[in-house]
Amino acid sequence: MVSQLESEKQSTIIYPESDGQPMADNTKQFRWITVIHGNLSWLFANDEMVFVAGDLLWYPVEGNPKITQAPDVMVIFGVPKGDRGSYKQWEENNIAPQVVFEILSPSNTQKEMSKKLLFYNRHGVEEYYIYDPDKNQLSGFLRSGEDLDVIDSMDNWESPRLGIRFDMSGEELQLYLPNGEIFQGIEQIKEQLQQKDEQLQQKDEQLQQKDEQLQQKDEQLELLVAKLREMGIEPDELK
Structure with missing residues (x-):
């Protein structure tokens, strides 16, 4: 108690x-x-x-x-x-x-x-x-x-x-x-944080561009493979 x-x-x-x-x-x-x-x-x-x-x-x-x-x-x-x-x-x-x-x-x-x-x-x-x-x-x-x-x-x-x-x-x-x-000062710290955010954003954009470029290359490769097969050529036979 x-x-x-x-x-x-x-x-x-x-x-x-x-x-x-x-x-x-x-x-x-x-x-x-x-x-x-x-x-x-x-x-x-x-x-x-x-x-x-x-x-x-x-x-x-x-x-x-x-x-x-x-x-x-x-x-x-x-x-x-x-x-x-x-x-x-x-x-x-x-x-x-x-x-x-x-x-x-x-x-x-x-x-x-x-x-x-x-x-x-x-x-x-x-x-x-x-x-x-x-x-x-x-x-x-x-x-x-x-x-x-x-x-x-x-x-x-x-x-x-x-x-x-x-x-x-x-x-x-x-x-x-x-x-x-x-x-x-606080304003300078804010500017630094903003700059870092912008740098990260730029890196993200660069990565996105690289992904798009890789995707384009994959699409081009698929088109090339399709054309070869239309011609009766198997891409594996070219290796």
């Missing part, structure tokens, strides 16, 4: 899918969130067991919906891609997001960011990156043992999990994919 009551209690707990806060406070913050999310999604597009999410509520503890955070971008290795209203860790083989990004806006306070750091430290994040686009300041933390430790220098830092590189030598952060290509 006790276990049944506990089960019914668990089933009535509501885990909201929104915290009522906007995804971004301004266009600059939104642009950075979408660029990081889009390029990481592109990077792991062919790996079905890497889930990349933006502004998605993460619940690490079953039964306590008050313990939650919505990282600007988070990457989780070992769980399948797919749509989710929130990330309930206990429903995902208890796998915590390994990499988290936060993009600062003027409204973010030091107290708020300190709480986020404590949250990510407590709940198993392996890499945590914070970028302030207004001040062009980047901070990073890497898990060592039980805690997230600050990364001394972020310039040319390479993420152990993602393989991406952070370049702070310019007027704003530049991010590079493992193949050396720079992170691109």
Whole structure:
């Protein structure tokens, strides 16, 4: 009876899918969130067991919906891609997001960011990156043992999990994919996808043309065989 009551209690707990806060406070913050999310999604597009999410509520503890955070971008290795209203860790083989990004806006306070750091430290994040686009300041933390430790220098830092590189030598952060290509904006990614679709379409058209040519050759061969037989010649006898 006790276990049944506990089960019914668990089933009535509501885990909201929104915290009522906007995804971004301004266009600059939104642009950075979408660029990081889009390029990481592109990077792991062919790996079905890497889930990349933006502004998605993460619940690490079953039964306590008050313990939650919505990282600007988070990457989780070992769980399948797919749509989710929130990330309930206990429903995902208890796998915590390994990499988290936060993009600062003027409204973010030091107290708020300190709480986020404590949250990510407590709940198993392996890499945590914070970028302030207004001040062009980047901070990073890497898990060592039980805690997230600050990364001394972020310039040319390479993420152990993602393989991406952070370049702070310019007027704003530049991010590079493992193949050396720079992170691109969403419009550029769309253009690349469109170009790939066009290339695939061209290949399909070429294959279709080859099929048509082969079909024409087969038809010509059949006509030749028919003419030979009209002349009383069996094509097999010519071999």
